[in-house]
Amino acid sequence: MTVAGGVLNVAYERFHRTGPEWGEDQLTNHGPMAVEVLVRRGHADRVDRWVDRYVARLDDLPGRTGEIGEADWAEALGDGRRIGDWTAFFTRQLAERPWRQVLATWWERLLPGVLAGTTHGVIRVGHVVRALLAGAENPATLDELAHGLAFWAARSRGVxxxxxxxxxxxxxxxxxxxxxxxxxxxxxxxxxxxxxxxxxxxxxxxxxxxxxxxxxxxxxxxxxxxxxxxxxxxxxxxxxxxxxxxxxxxxxxxxxxxxxxxxxxxxxxxxxxxxxxxxxxxxxxxxxxxxxxxxxxxxxxxxxxxxxxxxxxxxxxxxxxxxxxxxxxxxxxxxxxxxxxxxxxxxxxxxxx
Structure with missing residues (x-):
């Protein structure tokens, strides 16, 4: 479990240098979700090679354009240009409060836009929450939760x-x-x-x-x-x-x-x-x-x-x-x-x- 957890953490850290989307068509970065499955299903030995091939297609994490705060977050909801800002915001939130509190607060706020990224926002969050509930609470998994919530917020869209x-x-x-x-x-x-x-x-x-x-x-x-x-x-x-x-x-x-x-x-x-x-x-x-x-x-x-x-x-x-x-x-x-x-x-x- 320790070895598998270490593999997952390293993979998360590599993906956190990349954005949640890539290419002109804004395809979704599925890497963090797939490696969580590989590790949990007993294929940790395949992760490094899979990540090596996958990251080659990805774009860098977008830079920040401004600050998002509790007073003005609603204005930034659904603004895909602010993925970097949302990532910084949730990273800060998770450093200041327990992850379950952050998740509950923002799950309620983001739920109306659950179609975000054709549901990839909620799927990415779901995969890392599964790891957190299994006891893998550490900087890498908390950062992954921040990235998942940020993608959901930046691409918020509902039916x-x-x-x-x-x-x-x-x-x-x-x-x-x-x-x-x-x-x-x-x-x-x-x-x-x-x-x-x-x-x-x-x-x-x-x-x-x-x-x-x-x-x-x-x-x-x-x-x-x-x-x-x-x-x-x-x-x-x-x-x-x-x-x-x-x-x-x-x-x-x-x-x-x-x-x-x-x-x-x-x-x-x-x-x-x-x-x-x-x-x-x-x-x-x-x-x-x-x-x-x-x-x-x-x-x-x-x-x-x-x-x-x-x-x-x-x-x-x-x-x-x-x-x-x-x-x-x-x-x-x-x-x-x-x-x-x-x-x-x-x-x-x-x-x-």
């Missing part, structure tokens, strides 16, 4: 919340009932802009079964992660990379719940379900792939180890993160489709050299 879950649909039925936007083309803004007024959108989102207790909220999130994972198997071909996040984003929220006060659990479910539904409606094709096109679960006696090994060999960051989620779904539910979904992601997404 309209149409209401809290209050119906009778379980997450599987709710996802199956989601309408699709009329024109599934263009960028995220163009697609999500078609949701208001879309027939069936409001009623399906609010039709999710209500969750009144902390355990019900946890169960609803677990079922949502499972539903999204299994639907990636059948619908992932519509947008192989984007649709990964319908599973990994709610899973990040699920893993963060233990670090949050109970009063934030219900709003978190509403926000991440609405966001997941929006991405699915915008990118998932109306028709499932034919059964003969889908992979079968691995025949190995330890299917989880098999898909994780394949994901690590594949080396794409999305496949690594999605496989981690799919493995959790399989462990929790025993549904072989979860492992097949991992193989589907590996087939749809190009492997890294």
């Amino acid at each position: 309209p919340i149409v209401g809290d879950p209050g119906g009778r649909l379980d997450p599987h039925a709710a996802m199956d009932a989601l309408p699709r936007v009329p024109e599934q083309q263009g960028n995220v803004a163009n697609r999500l802009g078609q949701l208001p007024g879309l027939p069936g959108w409001d009623t399906t989102v609010t039709g999710l079964r209500a969750a009144a207790t902390p355990q019900e909220i946890r169960t609803r999130l677990e079922d949502l992660v499972a539903a999204a994972t299994l639907r990636y198997l059948t619908h992932g071909h519509g947008s192989p990379v984007l649709l990964v996040h319908t599973a990994t984003a709610p899973n990040a929220v699920l893993h963060t719940l233990p670090a949050l006060p109970y009063e934030l659990w219900a709003p978190s479910l509403t926000a991440i379900w609405t966001t997941t539904a929006a991405i699915f409606s915008a990118y998932a094709p109306p028709l499932a792939a034919p059964a003969e096109a889908l992979p079968t679960p691995p025949a190995a006696s330890d299917g989880v180890a098999d898909v994780l090994e394949r994901a690590v060999a594949h080396a794409d960051e999305h496949v690594i993160k999605f496989t981690d989620t799919a493995a959790e779904v399989y462990t929790r539910t025993g549904h072989p489709g979860a492992l097949a979904a991992s193989l589907r992601a590996g087939a749809l997404i190009e492997a890294r050299p």
